Amino acid sequence: MSVISRGFGARRRESNDRLPPGQYLTEDFPVLSAGPTPHVSTEDWEFAVVGLDGRRHTWTWDELHALPVDTITTDIHCVTRWSKLGTQWRGVSLDHLLERAGADGAFTQVHSYGGYTTNVPRADLSGGKAWIAFEFDGQPLAAEHGGPARLLVPHLYFWKSAKWVRGLTLMAADEPGFWEQNGYNMYGDPWKEQRYW
Amino acid sequence: MTDASSWRTATVVDARQVGSHGRILHLRVSEWPGNLAGQHVDVRLTAEDGYQAVRSYSLASAGSESTLELAVDEVPDGEVSPYLVEDVQPGDQLEVRGPIGGYFVWTPEHEGPVQLIAGGSGIVPLIAMARIHARSVSAAPMRLLYSVRAPADAFYADEVDGLAGEGFMLDWAYTRTAPAGFPRAAGRIDAATVSASTIPPGEQPTVFICGPTGFVETVADLLVAAGHPPERVRTERFGGT
Numbered sequence: 001m002s003v004i005s006r007g008f009g010a011r012r013r014e015s016n017d018r019l020p021p022g023q024y025l026t027e028d029f030p031v032l033s034a035g036p037t038p039h040v041s042t043e044d045w046e047f048a049v050v051g052l053d054g055r056r057h058t059w060t061w062d063e064l065h066a067l068p069v070d071t072i073t074t075d076i077h078c079v080t081r082w083s084k085l086g087t088q089w090r091g092v093s094l095d096h097l098l099e100r101a102g103a104d105g106a107f108t109q110v111h112s113y114g115g116y117t118t119n120v121p122r123a124d125l126s127g128g129k130a131w132i133a134f135e136f137d138g139q140p141l142a143a144e145h146g147g148p149a150r151l152l153v154p155h156l157y158f159w160k161s162a163k164w165v166r167g168l169t170l171m172a173a174d175e176p177g178f179w180e181q182n183g184y185n186m187y188g189d190p191w192k193e194q195r196y197w
Numbered sequence: 198m199t200d201a202s203s204w205r206t207a208t209v210v211d212a213r214q215v216g217s218h219g220r221i222l223h224l225r226v227s228e229w230p231g232n233l234a235g236q237h238v239d240v241r242l243t244a245e246d247g248y249q250a251v252r253s254y255s256l257a258s259a260g261s262e263s264t265l266e267l268a269v270d271e272v273p274d275g276e277v278s279p280y281l282v283e284d285v286q287p288g289d290q291l292e293v294r295g296p297i298g299g300y301f302v303w304t305p306e307h308e309g310p311v312q313l314i315a316g317g318s319g320i321v322p323l324i325a326m327a328r329i330h331a332r333s334v335s336a337a338p339m340r341l342l343y344s345v346r347a348p349a350d351a352f353y354a355d356e357v358d359g360l361a362g363e364g365f366m367l368d369w370a371y372t373r374t375a376p377a378g379f380p381r382a383a384g385r386i387d388a389a390t391v392s393a394s395t396i397p398p399g400e401q402p403t404v405f406i407c408g409p410t411g412f413v414e415t416v417a418d419l420l421v422a423a424g425h426p427p428e429r430v431r432t433e434r435f436g437g438t
Binding site for chain 1: 201202204206241242243244245246247248249250251252253275276279280284285286289290291292297298299300301410414417418420421427428430431432434435436
């Protein structure tokens with residue numbers, strides 16, 4: 001039973017069926033990062049998928065753009081409780097990249113320029129649910145939002161959508177990434193409020 | 198379920214205005230497990246009809262005491278902060294959950310030099326670190342660079358001034374209005390300010406920066422450009438772009 005906060009509620013926000021529990025709408029685009037923003041040029045950028053067999057498959061910026069590019073309109077949800085509805089992205093589906101690595105490995109560790117990591121089950125990155133995104137709202141993705149490219153996994157809390165993404169490693173067993181070692185949930189489903197440990 | 202995941206009833210025991218649109222709240226929470234300097238809490242408000250809203254706030258308090266301190270800056274058009282800054286009174290109740298966060302924290306066992314850089318209400322988790330530092334026998338040198346628009350905007354101005362001394366260096370930076378006779382002209386933090394007012398990279402400090410997004414972006418970039426390795430620069434940002 002919650003306690004009542006006397007007089008609270010005068011400035012309440014509108015509710016919306018698309019908002020997961022405990023989230024509020026923002027029109028802004030907050031920035032959350034654990035450290036300085038890495039600045040990575042598209043000439044130097046490379047994406048690598050390392051299979052369970054240890055084989056490394058890589059794509060340059062141009063090679064990534066030679067793959068089919070999707071336009072994605074989706075809601076995004078941050079563990080710090082803001083949600084943004086109907087965001088527009090362009091990017092390449094992870095399906096095109098994961099197929100090169102074979103079918104082994106039920107888990108992944110995603111790696112970023114700057115050293116950030118996050119763990120995502122392989123099933124959550126395949127089947128048209130995740131992208132390497134390089135455009136937001138019709139513009140190249142800004143560095144503070146993860147440009148030149150970030151992971152986009154809209155059905156999980158946004159800390160899983162690693163900024164400045166540089167690759168992923170397939171794993172047989174789940175292992176925590178950066179925020180998962182620092183208090184956040186291993187999976188991060190916004191609709192189940194899987195925020196913290 | 199861990200201790201930190203359950204909601205606890207908090208009673209407001211003190212509320213005083215700070216800066217031009219902020220408030221320091223003291224909340225008494227029973228069976229609070231204690232918290233590290235730099236951690237935050239979720240605050241939950243419930244209206245009479247059951248409507249709820251939750252936001253996260255950094256703790257200015259740290260250690261084992263069961264009275265928590267928040268310093269809330271009012272967000273225009275906000276839903277929760279205007280209530281906490283304008284409406285809530287001693288005796289009122291709300292709920293908190295936490296402590297949360299294991300990265301943007303400092304403990305006295307960490308012996309290396311520490312540089313704190315605050316923009317506006319970004320001082321809150323950093324004052325917690327400075328308080329723990331002052332209370333401990335830590336030999337770690339600590340330095341704080343606190344940027345505010347004008348003297349009246351500072352949170353904890355007297356306390357921060359009182360911290361300066363052996364083992365703690367203090368630097369103010371004013372972005373719009375500096376006090377009469379202040380040696381640094383009003384303006385945003387630039388490379389010269391970083392060079393003059395922070396622990397140099399050669400001393401290998403751990404750096405904690407907290408403030409609005411634009412402030413943190415700028416200052417973190419300046420520190421990296423000055424030679425601080427990015428992995429020793431920890432950031433916490435609020436607001437959007």
